Amino acid sequence: MLGVGLLMLGNGLQGSLLGVRAAEESFGNTVTGLVMSAYFVGFLAGSTLTPRKLRDVGHIRVFAALASITSIAILVHVMFIDPWVWAAMRLMTGFAYAGLYVVTESWLNGHASNHLRGRLLAFYMVISYLGMGGGQLLLNVADPSGILLFLIVSILMSLALVPILLSYTPQPDTSQPEAMNLLRLYRLSPLGTLGCLLTGIANGTVFGMGAVFAANHGLETHQIAAFMGAFILGGALFQWPLGKLSDKTDRQWVILIVAALATAFSLAGLLFDQGASHALTLLGVLLGGTTLTLYSLFLACANDVLTPQQTVSASSSLVLALGIGAILGPLSTGLLMDLLGSAGFLWDLALIHALIVVFGGYCLWRYPNQPSDTHGHYVAVPAGTASLGATWVEEAADDPVQLDLELMEADEESSLEEGPASAAEPGRS
Template sequence: MASTIATRVSRNETVSAAWGVWSLLIGMGLIMLGNGLQGTLLGVRASGEGFGDSVTGFVMSGYFIGFLAGSTITTRAVQRVGHVRVFAALASIASIAILVHSIFVTPLVWGLMRVMTGFAYAGLYVVTESWLNDRATNELRGRLFSVYMVVSYLGMGGGQLLLNVSDPGSHDLFILVSIIVSLALVPILLSATRQPDSATPEPLSMRQLYRISPLGTVGCFATGIANGTIFGMGAVYARTSGLTVSEVSIFMGALIVGGAIFQWPIGKLSDRIDRRKVITVVALSAAVLAAAAVAMARVSDTGLLLLALALGGTVLTLYSLFIAYTNDHLEPRQMVAASSGLVLATGIGAILGPSTTGLVMDLTGPDGFLWYLSAIHVGIAAFSLYRMTRRAAPTAEEQSSYVVTATRTSPLGSAWVEEAAGEEGILPEEPGEDEPSSGRDLED
């Protein structure tokens, strides 16, 4: 009885906290709605314009180049002029960039606009997540960010369906993205929420991060390649495989919805057993599903869409698993710096994903998209198995709690989540005298 009442009170507190930041959640939902539509729209339009898989891959990689720059530069801009002005400026840049796509349909211009878009969206995430974090209490922060992630996934998934509103070959959908992004400004700019304090996290060298958690660092890099491949070239693969525009939107939506559905069950399982075993099984499952999709694409479009749901549920959950695994070997004071390093590793991988996938597809045809995904996850599983021979698994008490994390989260935003988790006491305890000070299992 007491447990039921406590659960009910906890849910009521979460709902109350979410209602208190409704403007931020609506704004982020609209931002993700526009971003989801834009990524798929550009992939379909590039295919229709005959850019070629390799060129399209390099164009789509521009987003992640801009994303890395925006994640770091925005923090300094926020400190100078504040959250409201930075948010308004970045939303305007994103709104303008998509319109330029529709006016100048050339790979060079599109590549430059993708860099601008990535820069703008990274900054928008930084501002929104910091604002949300400032409004959340320590007790509710984890649950509130879970609500935030559900809103983000629903927005991105819904953006795929908007591809059916008009012909991708016209200006209409480009204008629609611009309208949606501009509309996201309204609830946030009219919110009476005070501007939060924004401290920039200190960086941690990649070499030191790798020594603390080789699997977490390499895994985030490989996951970045896989996610860059899906979001950068997924629509291109679906279109060149013969799917209609409507089916392309469903294919991309299924991938994202699958990632949203499987996050929690897989994450909770990893809280109970050695995360490396879960990572290995999930990665191998992704490899098998990607290979199976090659055959299914020749048999049934409906079967391919169902496989996309399962594929997304494996590929898009690995990043959160690697974050949680790395946290198992960190001390609370290292969370902020390590978070930025892992996002950087993921971003570098994401830059390589679309461009390398495009080259593979040029050599092998559309199936190269799925074979490449399969190969990446075989590599992840193999490295995870290797690491299991090099380090003992932490006990259940030593493992940190799993937190749903999106691969596009900015270093600043995810750092605040990890810092909050440390404050709530769900991260590992401070090391004992026999443990190294630079990490729980720092390797020689």
């Protein structure tokens, strides 16, 4: 988590830094959108190739290699101020970050039980967004037209290697992964899979063109940093309560409500005047609290129906879906902003989340009986263990060896307290 936090701190800084610097270099909205979209083209390759390397060398080595690539790529940006070079480096950075997400999310899902998955992924996203939010604030440390901010990004990427290389955390077993392509994953979890695609468009829009939108809306550099920081802070603040809520109720309902709120907030932002920095900062908190929380909810929704052997391949496919969508985000927003001005950014977000609402409503109608609390395993236990409760059974079911040991201990305790007849009586919870 510490390594991820440092990586996202650097990623948050470089996203806004490149957007502001591209505007200073007069790249133009469409060209800037193309440059930023190259990041997500690299995402596609990274999400596809990473699982193979995970099987060969393991999670830690892959993480270290990919983080090194990001540290190198940001330095090339400042050496060559050219849209084509920047697009190539953004492609490399996207390749590396896709792999880093696959490593991290497969690692987390490999250890998570269904009734804790939403909260665990929410904590992961909180760390990510706090890192990215802090990165926005680092934009104020130096002039974006200089080289210092580029050097800071490279240092942060390199520092992210230290905690992961020194970690004693056991890696997931990737020796016999089960294939899980997008089509099969969609059949298992249509909302989780298509949702990652659509939220990829929204995330690409926010992180690729958010700073450009703020600059076009009349905000100055420190106000742009405040807007993007507020956006990401909102995502961090709402991750945990929404993740916890989704663990206790139907995740589909939570997703539907959050997407509906994001649509409403995007449309409300169209009413703000040019240069209204305080209003835009407040909007950033509200949009961040809805737009940026959906990815972890879609991840949890999809992983609820998977086995441990499927998590690496499924994480790769979900990151692939995210990358496909994210390619369209900066590109579509750049075109809309050329047609509609800065309002094109908000129209893009509104349309994306309206689609999520429509498809979420379809899934609620088509697959109405999939609350997340029904995904736990059925377990037959002796009657003497009934007092342990359903929560204990769901936790133990995720570890069969531990379950057997605890059932034996509970059975022995039951025999001592209630006698052999009671201990032998079958039952189930």
